[in-house]
Amino acid sequence: xxxxxxxxxxxxxxxxxxxxxxxxxxxxxxxxxxxxxxxxxxxxxxxxxxxxxxxxxxxxxxxxxxxxxxxxxxxxxxxxxxxxxxxxxxxxxxxxxxxxxxxxxxxxxxxxxxxxxxxxxxxxxxxxxxxxxxxxxxxxxxxxxxxxxxxxxxxxxxxxxxxxxxxxxxxxxxxxxxxxxxxxxxxxxxxxxxxxxxxxxxxxxxxxxxxxxxxxxxxxxxxxxxxxxxxxxxxxxxxxxxxxxxxxxxxxxxxxxxxxxxxx
Numbered sequence: 001x002x003x004x005x006x007x008x009x010x011x012x013x014x015x016x017x018x019x020x021x022x023x024x025x026x027x028x029x030x031x032x033x034x035x036x037x038x039x040x041x042x043x044x045x046x047x048x049x050x051x052x053x054x055x056x057x058x059x060x061x062x063x064x065x066x067x068x069x070x071x072x073x074x075x076x077x078x079x080x081x082x083x084x085x086x087x088x089x090x091x092x093x094x095x096x097x098x099x100x101x102x103x104x105x106x107x108x109x110x111x112x113x114x115x116x117x118x119x120x121x122x123x124x125x126x127x128x129x130x131x132x133x134x135x136x137x138x139x140x141x142x143x144x145x146x147x148x149x150x151x152x153x154x155x156x157x158x159x160x161x162x163x164x165x166x167x168x169x170x171x172x173x174x175x176x177x178x179x180x181x182x183x184x185x186x187x188x189x190x191x192x193x194x195x196x197x198x199x200x201x202x203x204x205x206x207x208x209x210x211x212x213x214x215x216x217x218x219x220x221x222x223x224x225x226x227x228x229x230x231x232x233x234x235x236x237x238x239x240x241x242x243x244x245x246x247x248x249x250x251x252x253x254x255x256x257x258x259x260x261x262x263x264x
Contacts, residue, residue, distance in 0.1 A: 005061060006061045006063070007055055007056075007059040007061060007062050007063045009055070010051075010052050010055045010056065010059065010062065010063035010064075011063055013048045013051050013052050013055075014048070014049075014052045014063060016044070016048050017044070017045045017046075017048035017049045017051075017052065018045070018213050018216065020041045020042070020044040020045040020048065021041070021042065021045035021217065022216050022217060022220045023041050024038050024039075024041030024042045024045065025217065025220040025221050025224055026220050026223070026224060027041065028224055029223070029224040029227050029228070052064065064206060065199075065202065068195065068199060068202070068203060068206070071194045071195065072255070073190055073193050073194045073256060073257060074190075074191060074192075074193075074194060074195060074203060076190070076252055076253065076255055076256055077187055077190040077191040077193075077207065077256070078191065078206060078207055078210040079210075079252050080141060080145075080187060080249045080252045080253050080256075081187050081191070081207055081210045081211045081214065081249075082210045082211070082213060082214035082217075083214060083245050083246075083248045083249035083252065084145060084148075084183060084184075084187065084211075084214070084245070084246065084249040085210070085211040085212070085213070085214030085215045085218060086214040086215065086217050086218025086219075086221070086242075086245040087145070087148060087149075087152075087218060087242045087243075087244075087245035087246040087249065088148075088180060088215070088218070088242075089214070089215035089216075089218045089219050090218035090219055090221065090222030090223075090238065090241060090242045090245065091148075091152055091176075091222070091239065091242035092114075092117075093219050093222060093223065094222050094226060094235055094238040094239055094242065095114060095155070095173075096110055096111075096114060097226070097235070098155075098159070098232075098235045099113065099114070099165075101235075102161055102231070102232050102235065103161075103163040103165070104163075105163070105165075113165045113169060113170065113173075114173065116170055116173045116174055116177065117173040117174070117176050117177040117180070118177065119177065120173075120174055120176075120177025120178055120180075120181060121177045121180045121181040121184075122181070123177075123181065124177060124178050124180070124181025124182060125181040125184065125185050127181075128140065128181060128182050128185050128186065129185050132185060132186060132189060133259070136258035136259060137186050137189065137190050137193070137256055137257060137258055137259070138253060138254070138256045138257060138258040139258060140182050140183065140185075140186035141183065141186050141187065141190065141249075141250070141253035141256055142250045142253050142254065143182060144179050144180070144181075144182035144183030144186065144250075145179065145183055145246040145247065145249040145250035145253070146179075146246075146247075146250050147175060147176075147178055147179030147182065148176060148179035148180060148183070148246045149243045149246040149247050149250070150175070150179075151172045151173075151175045151176040151179060152176070152239050152242050152243050152246065153239075153243055154168065154172045154175075155172055155236075155239050156236045156239050156240060156243075158172075159172075159232075160232065161231075161232055183249075187207070188204070188207065190256055191203050191204060191206075191207040192204060193257075214245075218241075218242070218245060221241055222238040222241050222242060223238070225237050225238055225240075225241050226238035
């Protein structure tokens with residue numbers, strides 16, 4: 001509302017909730033999931049998250065306007081963004097750590113062999129942005145995460161302790177970029193697809209928040225899982241976590257519309 005103060009209390013509470021969740025995941029690496037301090041951190045995250053939800057319903061200018069989440073397309077897009085953000089960030093970090101640790105690449109060499117994916121993302125995103133309406137939102141939001149899950153499974157199956165950066169690593173990074181480039185523009189579009197124009201900005205901001213929170217959770221969980229097992233098997237377990245997040249993002253998007261004027 002014009003003239004009202006934004007809910008700064010909810011912003012602080014939300015930050016504490018996310019920090020507690022990530023800290024709890026990270027702390028479980030050392031102390032285990034059943035440790036008392038880990039459970040307390042998860043309880044704080046849950047309690048503060050519920051408090052933010054309550055304030056979103058009752059505050060005049062809420063951090064997360066509840067009425068926006070009544071639109072199913074918006075809600076599903078944000079859930080999928082959270083899951084896909086976790087898959088994307090966790091996988092990217094796992095790839096770099098794998099090259100640095102198992103293949104013993106320098107930071108520069110690992111960076112050069114990782115650059116193909118973001119270049120492919122940029123090109124694919126431009127193409128998808130122009131053809132999104134004709135291809136269909138749901139098709140992109142399912143096929144993109146499925147392509148990512150397939151390429152990450154390729155990392156599990158075909159990357160070994162012997163360095164093989166030219167093949168199959170670079171082809172896998174190429175197809176990973178296609179999956180990412182097909183998904184992120186469609187997620188952004190679906191976020192505001194059914195919102196009134198005066199809510200586009202806040203809708204986009206909320207979507208970015210979900211992406212960043214998903215990234216934080218994904219990185220924490222992948223690193224925690226990866227560190228539980230020594231050697232290459234630890235990295236394979238980290239990739240499997242990313243695969244699960246990507247498949248979950250695709251599953252959520254089954255209920256998205258394919259065209260702007262269609263229901264799911």
